[in-house]
Amino acid sequence: MIPIDNGTTENSTPAQTALVTGGASGIGRSTVRLFLTRGWSVVAADLNESSGRALLDEHPNEVAAGRLAFARADVSSEEDVERAAAQAASLTGHLACVVNNAGIGGAFGRITETSVEDWDYTFAVLSRGVFLGVKHAAKIMQAQGTGGAIVNVASLAALTGDAGPQAYSAAKASVVHMSRVFATELGPHRIRVNCVCPGAIATPLNPSASRGFDGSELARAQPLPFVGEPEHLASAIYFLGSSESSFVTGQYLAVDGGLEAAGPRLGQYLGTDPRYGSLVGVNRGNTGVKSTVHGKATQ
């Protein structure tokens, strides 16, 4: 029997805190809910104070017990992120997880018409925001000396060229790679860094994902036949943010109903994939052995 090193000491103390940026809406809000359900204390940081108030109103018992707090923070501001991280660390004295989730759609339109200001704003929130979140989480976790987990929220748009606006996609790609490079640096401190890549998730940021799914273009592209919900992301984030994934670091997990796996579906569009035609059999290439074709596929 090999003794298992649990990687970090996450979950080994009863009172531990997660900081969730963009925690007042959508994926972040579902993530806050799940961590609370699992017994964690949570600080939700967000720029939108009225959504933050609504979140607190939804959880009066947890607020009264000191298990849930809101921090008004702009993730593109180092001062704000540092303050939110310190607030989270002081809630229970043990910051075990930081979820860098805050996001916006950012600049859109043709590259020839995209302004530098809009491009920089997009990167300030989506890329610098994650850098700052990892930086201040790492400082606190290193000082605590008990490891920790950082989960960054990227996007399917980080993995393909046409799943989102250009600035958004490029900034999200930086999130995937930051997760790898920071994971290698922070591993010796038992601080794990991973990221999730959501596909189309029904949140206020992506209203088209919530509209009628059946018969939609999305339903045709996505292998799993149902709408992606914020709760699907919350479970994946919880997995990566808790000791359930103690030996996983530097990874991305696509939570996308199979969109990345399906890829560009070239076979379907070019007619070169027999799954979409009417033939079954085996192609033996140039081996000199005859290929076989069994006529019409029966489904």
Ligand SMILES: NC(=O)c1ccc[n+]([C@@H]2O[C@H](COP(=O)([O-])OP(=O)(O)OC[C@H]3O[C@@H](n4cnc5c(N)ncnc54)[C@H](O)[C@@H]3O)[C@@H](O)[C@H]2O)c1
């Ligand atoms: N919904 C999707 O289909 C989808 C797909 C891929 C990736 N994502 C990513 O998931 C994350 C969450 O998005 P969502 O769909 O839940 O959106 P959402 O709009 O419901 O929630 C995002 C939250 O981030 C906050 N926020 C925005 N800018 C901020 C800033 N500068 N500082 C602090 N908070 C800020 C907003 O106020 C909001 O509460 C984002 O990073 C987004 O890019 C979403």
